Amino acid sequence: MSQNEDTASYFKALGHPVRLQIARKLMEGEKCVSEVENMLSISQANTSQHLSILKANGIVDCIRKGNIKCYFLKEPGKIQGLLAVLENTIQEKG
Amino acid sequence: MSQNEDTASYFKALGHPVRLQIARKLMEGEKCVSEVENMLSISQANTSQHLSILKANGIVDCIRKGNIKCYFLKEPGKIQGLLAVLENTIQEKG
DNA sequence: CTAGTATATAACAATATAATTATATACTAA
DNA sequence: TTAGTATATAATTATATTGTTATATACTAG
Numbered sequence: 001m002s003q004n005e006d007t008a009s010y011f012k013a014l015g016h017p018v019r020l021q022i023a024r025k026l027m028e029g030e031k032c033v034s035e036v037e038n039m040l041s042i043s044q045a046n047t048s049q050h051l052s053i054l055k056a057n058g059i060v061d062c063i064r065k066g067n068i069k070c071y072f073l074k075e076p077g078k079i080q081g082l083l084a085v086l087e088n089t090i091q092e093k094g
Numbered sequence: 095m096s097q098n099e100d101t102a103s104y105f106k107a108l109g110h111p112v113r114l115q116i117a118r119k120l121m122e123g124e125k126c127v128s129e130v131e132n133m134l135s136i137s138q139a140n141t142s143q144h145l146s147i148l149k150a151n152g153i154v155d156c157i158r159k160g161n162i163k164c165y166f167l168k169e170p171g172k173i174q175g176l177l178a179v180l181e182n183t184i185q186e187k188g
Numbered sequence: 189c190t191a192g193t194a195t196a197t198a199a200c201a202a203t204a205t206a207a208t209t210a211t212a213t214a215c216t217a218a
Numbered sequence: 219t220t221a222g223t224a225t226a227t228a229a230t231t232a233t234a235t236t237g238t239t240a241t242a243t244a245c246t247a248g
Binding site: 002 | 098102103107108110111115
């Protein structure tokens with residue numbers, strides 16, 4: 001895939017409110033699937049599906065720890081950087 | 095809309111290869127619809143539709159200049175910043 | 189082994205997005 | 219006015235994404 005398509009695909013993966021929320025939560029540290037599920041109040045299956053899209057785009061990765069799987073941001077700095085660009089607007093004095 | 099949804103929507107708008115390409119082209123300066131159309135080799139109608147999505151998300155804006163409409167990035171720094179985060183990876187020495 | 193827990197996947201229905209085609213609108217020039 | 223150019227919109231079809239439900243897999247504990 002071209003870099004343009006890769007980048008578009010990365011944006012697309014973050015372009016869903018649930019997946020963006022997951023990325024935000026993972027900025028706090030790694031979480032297992034059921035933690036994500038409970039924090040966002042979505043079904044187990046849907047949580048797993050969204051995580052799998054994030055993983056396919058290299059945004060998260062996971063390690064199994066016994067019976068559970070812990071997901072974490074692969075490059076937290078990227079997510080932080082993107083959100084800084086879009087959301088950390090400097091407020092001017094009123 | 096919440097900030098999370100706004101941000102997700104912004105990512106989603108950029109999450110299509112054609113729209114991301116349009117944003118890249120507009121980094122070079124404003125372009126009219128037919129210029130975008132020719133540069134990307136897509137139909138006039140489709141060009142207009144993609145531009146309208148970018149506009150709805152505050153990524154571009156346009157001004158009419160007589161018979162043509164010129165589109166430009168509303169906040170070029172944001173696009174540049176996002177692409178810098180994702181694509182300007184520093185290459186390590188081999 | 190069995191039962192229980194955690195997660196993933198498959199199948200489906202609902203919805204959204206995308207691209208094409210046809211048509212409408214807005215402007216310019218004569 | 220009319221004809222021509224530039225762009226937008228509507229209608230349609232094709233495709234993709236989403237969420238749910240049911241089921242499968244992988245592991246742990248006993």
